[in-house]
Amino acid sequence: MSFLHTFGLFAILGLMMSLLYGCSTSPTTSAQQRDTYLQQFIGQTSQSIQARLDLNSIGYQQVLAPIANDQTLTYTVIRPVSIPLPMAQNPADIDAGNIPVPVTPRAQSYDVNLQCKIIYRLEHNIATSVHYTGHTC
Template sequence: MSIYLNGCATQPRQSVDLQEYLKGFLGKSSTTIQQELNLRSLGFQIAHVPQKTSNQLIYTILRPLSIPIPMVSNVEMGGNPVPIQSGTLGSNSYDVNFNCKVIFQLKNDIAESIQYEGKAC
């Protein structure tokens, strides 16, 4: 018996270079950043409203990733692909949300630098 597994994962491409875009907010106040930064209009999903502390302004970007369920080609069944059962009936993929935290480091309420945390940055 021969079994072949096939699978792939794709991530939606963003048309905007996020890091280059965000550099334009350096030197601006946290209030200005919150008023002018609209990540949703750029095609990004945001987890919630930005978190603000005395020295940070934090945005959490969600990056949904759809991972197709692998298909098995069984030579004894004529080579036709057969989905592997995953416990969730009717679903052809796993949906996972990775996140990226964009952290504006503030000094006197002015953005001085940007840090990125997370697997989706």
């Protein structure tokens, strides 16, 4: 097996484990803060939400204008995430049979933008609930 093939396998395995770990953990404080922030708009009109909602304050970037209809108000957002890359720190790792992963100092992580939708359900133009699509919110 070539070094590049081995490196690719380890990089993919590391990325998959990072994503799986993130999905299997309990909600973090930031998720709780997000929920609390978005819940405060329930009971308000669609126009009021659009005027006051600041997604940047909870770590999201709005990528499209909100879409409103009679039943929903939908925001498409991205959340920037930095996934650390594994690095061999000790030359003894090579002697122990571990394959070092060469990473330049400026490339110690892989940056991704996770996309999801935040959807307010509306009744008579009043938000009654909020939910998210995808597992990346």
